[in-house]
Amino acid sequence: MAATESFYQRILPSPPAIDFSSSEGKQLFQEAIQGGTMEGFFKLISYFQTQSEPAYCGLASLSMVLNALAIDPGRKWKGPWRWFDESMLDCCEPLERIKLEGISFGKLICLAQCAGAKVKAFRTNQSTIDDFRNHVKTCSSSDDCHLISSYHRGMFKQTGTGHFSPIGGYHSEKDMVLILDVARFKYPPHWVPLTLLWEAMNTVVKTSGLSRGFILISKLRKPLSLFYTLRCKNENWVGIAKYLIEDVPRFISSEDMNDVRMVLTTVLSSFPSDFGEFIKLVEDSSQEEKDWFSIKEKILKQVQETGLHKYVKEFFLVREISCCSGEFPTLLLLALPPLAWNGIRNPNVLQEIKALTLTDDLPYLLQEEVLHLRSQLQLLDRCNGNRLEEDFGVPLL
Incomplete structure (x- = not known):
């Protein structure tokens, strides 16, 4: 040889x-x-x-x-x-x-x-x-x-x-x-x-x-996120990002959605099972350990107090899915671009969904987390479709 x-x-x-x-x-x-x-x-x-x-x-x-x-x-x-x-x-x-x-x-x-x-x-x-x-x-x-x-x-x-x-x-x-x-x-x-x-x-x-x-x-003048980030260490992220950006808008526009519960049931029923590998809790922060855990618990509580989380938690409880308490799916749904919900044909349901996912009404800490995840999600989608090669200067929503 x-x-x-x-x-x-x-x-x-x-x-x-x-x-x-x-x-x-x-x-x-x-x-x-x-x-x-x-x-x-x-x-x-x-x-x-x-x-x-x-x-x-x-x-x-x-x-x-x-x-x-x-x-x-x-x-x-x-x-x-x-x-x-x-x-x-x-x-x-x-x-x-x-x-x-x-x-x-x-x-x-x-x-x-x-x-x-x-x-x-x-x-x-x-x-x-x-x-x-x-x-x-x-x-x-x-x-x-x-x-x-x-x-x-x-x-x-x-x-x-x-x-x-x-x-x-x-x-x-x-x-x-x-x-x-x-x-x-x-x-x-x-x-x-x-x-x-x-x-x-x-x-x-x-x-x-x-x-x-x-x-x-x-x-940046301030950190983008304190606790949550999207991860793509394996190829599974491609399917999850595609589901959130492309499939969700298609599913909710394919039939008449009569109420919010029907919209979220449609979305969550097809949610990728490995979504927990896509969104991760950052292990460490520059905060002191005691302060870090305190803020983390505060953000989790803020997620749980959103109107959206109540629907998500109910979905998993009814189906006796004990492995998920609903925080991660709630964060991912809040991180969807606002335009993702526009396919809902019923104007009253659309208005209610918009109210549930409106970032302007979120507490400051949670708002920062959601906006960071949204930015990451859109970046990953553009990377996956190679659109970032041509439109990397286009601002994210």
Whole structure:
């Protein structure tokens, strides 16, 4: 059996790139510091990591940026520690698939949003080189915004094709950017001309026919959710998301619904049995343990006090389904987009359902949870249908 060919790093083609650790690279670094456009570098370099799989460049770039922004994942990594790692980024796409195929531009955006970051993204056909330069300057001049670039390595005479990596800094006078290449087993961090990076981004991904681009990631002013999140560690989430987004509106519009009980019975009767694996209670929070449990119980009580929960609980009690007390199904139904119920033909029933699911009337804590789950659900639906690849800029309802 023939031995598999192996490599120890690659020689960085220079030009066009300049090795960060070379004399010229160090000089560029010092000058950029003086120019005030290396502020984001220090946070990023503190959490710089090497991608753990050949196709994990997107995941490594994102986990590095999330940690640099001090975003709490709200769940354990190992032992007692909450920390972003590539293995934690299991929303939007199964890790096994990413390991084989990598991750698309749109689904990396989905991951960043599901992780609790504020995200703005642009393909090159949606931006200009001047806009890109301004974004690079802005992010490089502060430590509360970071930029991930999606580019084709061939433009730099490097081996490989599409790649993701964070931008670590900018040299204004030379118009060069520092790429913190997460494939450190292959190439070291290096400076490249911004104009050439733009050309490398202004290429088309063969599988999608769409341009590459860049993602701006920053920290939200407040956490998206304290306790509940949607999970998709296995393929079951596809069927559950499809049921909630596509099947529920169809079921309730397929026949005359005479009252609210009939509507909810129709919906809950076909509810996927494994929905409990789709919505999860976040194990940890930045709150003190005593406070965390206190708030959790308060939110559960708020769910139980909704008019919708009374119908859901009754459904499970009548059918003697003891494994479910109704909180999770209630949350999922509250998280449905308001338009999901519009197919109900009876105007009085529609009005009553709208009243039961109206988020504006929910207590603040529960409202925050529901709106987060709704945002996640819509993101997952768009990811599943690959619509996020084209309309990731479309706001969620």
